[in-house]
Amino acid sequence: MPENEKILIDSTISRIPPKTQTIVSHAHSDHFSALNSYSPTLATKETIDLYTIQKGNRIKGKYRSVQLGEKITIETTLGIVTITFVPSGHVLGSASILIEFDNERLLFSSDIGAKGILTVNHSLKPVKADHLIVEATFGSPRARFPPRQEIAMDILRWTADIAKEKMIAVFSAGKIGSAQELIKLFNDYTNLRVLTHGSVTPVSEVHKKYGIDLEFFDSRSEEGREILREGDAVVIQQRGKKIVPFFMKEYYKCKRAIVTGMVTKYPFKTFDAAFPLSSHANYYEILDYIEQVSPAKVFTIYGDEDELAKNIYKKFGISAKPIKQKIVHELEVLLPLQESDSSSSPTTSSSVAAPSSKVPLQSNPTTIPPITTKKGHSKNNEKKDLTLDDFLPIVDQ
Ligand SMILES: [Zn+2]
Structure with a gap:
């Protein structure tokens, strides 16, 4: 098995370097482009199927389909890294990615699901991690959906x-x-x-x-x-x-x-x-998720990453740092795990034409x-x- 120098998750860079293991968390187009590259990729079988139906069976590189919950070991230049696909409850086959290396646990949430989604087989499963990279699509307190x-x-x-x-x-x-x-x-x-x-x-x-x-x-x-x-x-x-x-x-x-x-x-x-x-967790669900993951350090990505990072620090006292827009979708997980170097009136929107009396x-x-x-x-x-x-x-x- 070739030794990998890098692991890229949900990367959209056009030229993925050699000796890179790519991982695709789910089948939304802003996450799956590694499946359209020549890199070896890990993804769930549902994600592979949803990708191929959208793109017309154009997977170029080697890929391995993974079950949710399955642990995979990857040989790297620094040693063995363990990857687990954890249910993220966002869409069919979607996963958060847990990376274990050198007694440290890094969890990349990817997009996480709202509570009560009717069309996923596995709901969101928070797992404990030392470091968390969490999505902030609706990372503002304004993003409070009705039940x-x-x-x-x-x-x-x-x-x-x-x-x-x-x-x-x-x-x-x-x-x-x-x-x-x-x-x-x-x-x-x-x-x-x-x-x-x-x-x-x-x-x-x-x-x-x-x-x-x-x-x-x-x-x-x-x-x-x-x-x-x-x-x-x-x-x-x-x-x-x-x-x-x-x-x-x-x-x-x-x-x-x-x-x-x-x-x-x-x-x-x-x-x-x-x-x-929405298929995404709202602000309050993201905070619940962070509490359950219980990380020492948090990075925020996608959307309201600045606002979410500030509020995480305010609410939990946890070091939280936004991953800036320039590397959004090019999240590079370096080995060994990177160190963080700094810390850093809900409204309910309802349907426009819905009846005025709420349930x-x-x-x-x-x-x-x-x-x-x-x-x-x-x-x-x-x-x-x-x-x-x-x-x-x-x-x-
Ligand atoms: Zn998504």
């Missing part, structure tokens, strides 16, 4: 109103993560048929392969077009696509919504509604009637009433 079940209910209510007006709701969502979560919500709690558009379809098929129970129809298939003609449907497309697919407008008037945690930062005025459904969080479970349609095409016409209790086991998984 997930409340967001879900807002989405379902808004969609029900659109359906009642004989229109079609078109959702823009992250193609890996929130898109599948929307499919699951509509499958479980409505009789609306779910049309997936563009790349959301093949990515959702990969989720089915790994046991995530989803029912959807591709919008461009014969069946999908027939459903469009009949109505009683909801459409989910990849976030970033600016227009409603033209052929949908032939049949129905559409209303557009976006789901993203960025609703806590931007108004998204071009949409009819915006919901803070109470305590006591009597609040229900909303299932969304039903006159045709009842779904595989299961006996739909559930959505209650807060329905979500409790999910949160605890």
Whole structure:
């Protein structure tokens, strides 16, 4: 086995040096580019599948698929390094990376998941580490999302109103993560048929392969077009696509919504509604995670890294330092582990078009009637009433 001089995690540098072991934490495009290089790479099998479905089987280098929880040893010029893929609960197959070397433990959180995500097989698992590199996508106290079940209910209510007006709701969502979560919500709690558009379809098929129970129809298939003609449907497309697919407008008037945690930062005025459904942990969940990892030193990366580092130091008294933007996505874990050399009114954003009265969080479970349609095409016409209790086991998984 060749001795490695470097280990790169989620690197996006175009030329990866020889004698480098690369690691890919999950299948979002801002993390996976090492799979498109000639370097030897470690990634979970779910990540490999999600990558190949997006890129068309273009993995150039050697790769090894790893199970979540599996320990891998890597031979380096300084000795044996142990790598563990720890569940990060962010998207299907996503991992935090624990590196053990010379009796030190460094944990790279990568993107970590919010509580209660419906479409991951493994929820976030904090593990103890001496050093933590933690994501700060929503590392500001402003990034406080409402409880997930409340967001879900807002989405379902808004969609029900659109359906009642004989229109079609078109959702823009992250193609890996929130898109599948929307499919699951509509499958479980409505009789609306779910049309997936563009790349959301093949990515959702990969989720089915790994046991995530989803029912959807591709919008461009014969069946999908027939459903469009009949109505009683909801459409989910990849976030970033600016227009409603033209052929949908032939049949129905559409209303557009976006789901993203960025609703806590931007108004998204071009949409009819915006919901803070995110695959990322929010600020308060990140702080809980840090507390459980219990590191002596923290580095923050991605997004609000300055603000998060300051607040970590304030709250825990732990040395915390931002990893600056210039090396974001080029995180180089040097051997031996680097030393840190310095230390350093929540608002709740809700959906634009959601009902003004919020669902109470305590006591009597609040229900909303299932969304039903006159045709009842779904595989299961006996739909559930959505209650807060329905979500409790999910949160605890
Ligand atoms: Zn991600």
